[in-house]
Amino acid sequence: MAHRPLACVILAAGKGTRMKSDLPKVLHRVAGRPMVGHVLAAVKTLDPDHVVVVVGPGMESVAAAVAPYPTAIQHEQRGTADAVRAAFGLLGGFTGDVVVLYGDTPLVTPDTLRAMVAARRRSDDPAVVVLGMRPDDPGAYGRLILNADGGLEKIVEYLDASGEERAVGLCNAGLMAFDGARMFDLIGSVGNDNAKSEFYLTDVVQIARRGGMACAVVEAAPAEVVGVNSRAELSEVERLIQRRLRKAAMDNGATLTDPDSTIFSVDTKLGRDVIVGAHVVFAGGVTVGDNVEIKSFCHLEQTRIETGATVGPYARLRPGAEIGPDAHIGNFVEIKNAVIEAGAKVNHLTYIGDARVGAKANIGAGTITCNYDGFGKHRTDIGAGAFIGSNSALVAPVTIGDGAIVGAGSVITTAVEADALVVARGAQKAYAGWAKRFRERKQSEKAKKA
Structure with a gap:
């Protein structure tokens, strides 16, 4: 024809x-x-x-x-x-x-x-x-x-x-x-x-x-x-397209535990056997591999998540986040323009920006990569199998070698070689009985005022 x-x-x-x-x-x-x-x-x-x-x-x-x-x-x-x-x-x-x-x-x-x-x-x-x-x-x-x-x-x-x-x-x-x-x-x-x-x-x-x-x-x-001439009609069209996108996701093998609270972008791609918890928002540019679990209250944008990873709850994956196979991103973790390699764990209360976290590395709670100096962004490179203790600050640009351990509460400003232990914090001092004397003095002052 x-x-x-x-x-x-x-x-x-x-x-x-x-x-x-x-x-x-x-x-x-x-x-x-x-x-x-x-x-x-x-x-x-x-x-x-x-x-x-x-x-x-x-x-x-x-x-x-x-x-x-x-x-x-x-x-x-x-x-x-x-x-x-x-x-x-x-x-x-x-x-x-x-x-x-x-x-x-x-x-x-x-x-x-x-x-x-x-x-x-x-x-x-x-x-x-x-x-x-x-x-x-x-x-x-x-x-x-x-x-x-x-x-x-x-x-x-x-x-x-x-x-x-x-x-x-x-x-x-x-x-x-x-x-x-x-x-x-x-x-x-x-x-x-x-x-x-x-x-x-x-x-x-x-x-x-x-x-x-x-x-x-x-x-x-x-x-x-349905045409749009008002904000109310815009919201109605959003409701209709979300219903369409949710159905397509489930028809293609994803589980939505609370479909009505899941928000998709039109370009969201979910693999097979993905589990999505309640109140998850997929902004633009998100691709999710097979067998991934995204727990409740996560927000994802311009992000790739590979097979077997878990994310959340309450995680935020910002543009440029790449989560490798079987990696763990936990609650109140923010990832931006960073690669989290296979099996790595970033489990709680952590910010990783402009960085690489090597395979099977473990990032302790409260760790941050200090990527911005007020003028430009700088990268942090964390090697495979490294262990970053809780409440550490990694001041970029900085490299942590494979298998290195960073002691909790450290502020790291220079490179750490592979398999080294580094501790960068003030020496601990103890003053015996000081706390008891402090409480007694304060209680006496309060009694006099009464």
Whole structure:
């Protein structure tokens, strides 16, 4: 079969005034990714020949976020058909299929987009394919009215619908697929004789039908086409995508002990037989190997955890943390830009930053790597099998050799050779009876004041 070209137009020019934000609406994040990024990710799976994102004036931040895809500017907010017209300059002469999507509708799936394209290419050759849905409460959605042959006859806005039409459960979800050879004329024929003087993309259906062209409907689950116009709707979309991500994690062999409290990013990767405790947050860029346990109340970001490791509870893994096989990261431990090698243990109340902890090394409670001198970051290298006593401070740059032991409470400022014992603390002094005399004196002073 000959290749039929495909273009996608993403409408992202909305100001999002109800968001009450300086950030363009489509750049608000859902599961760690800007909404328009989700739409682009779905579009990429179609391998389109052209992608155009329509933005408003002054939306350079959106243009930067969608690069290298080109942007077209809708200079005035005059409706959805006008927004698609803004893309015409970048699609001149295109005669393939064109899918029109919305940058604030981030949950649409690649399967749904493929179904729309397949419907557009059916033998009945519809000029327009509209995405429909059947919400539990159709409310004020526009209704999709079908003809006797099952094709789409018209889209009726709720306020213009008769009682019979309002009883129809099939509603307009907004996305459309066009035959590019007919799209330019169809959209060019849309007028603005309405209360808002705007050019509505939905009018193309009646224009096409008056011209004797077929139109069709593809249905999607209502949860796929929830749009975002407010912070409350943003939170609803976040809830829906988290539900989707949690299900995918469990379907792929992970155990979530309290799924509703686990927060994923869209790029989180979990291996098989991973166990995730309650209230764990996966920020962007986290990859977890097989048979890892992440205990409750951990926060992970831009981190790799290898097979068999355990993390938490209450651990924070920051960007650049690499946790090796069978390593242990315990409670109230923070790791940043550091490699913890196989079998090493960092079990409690410790900060390891800009460092390497060698295989099977043991880091005692309260240890910190002093990696910042007020001007720059410096590295600490801890050898394999080293033992760092509790409450030690390793002042970088510094190297601890393989098998070395650092006595508890030490402040280490110079290199420690392999297998050495180093103690760097003040000499212990004892004053017999001092504590008893101190208490007696204080009690006497208090009695006199009374």
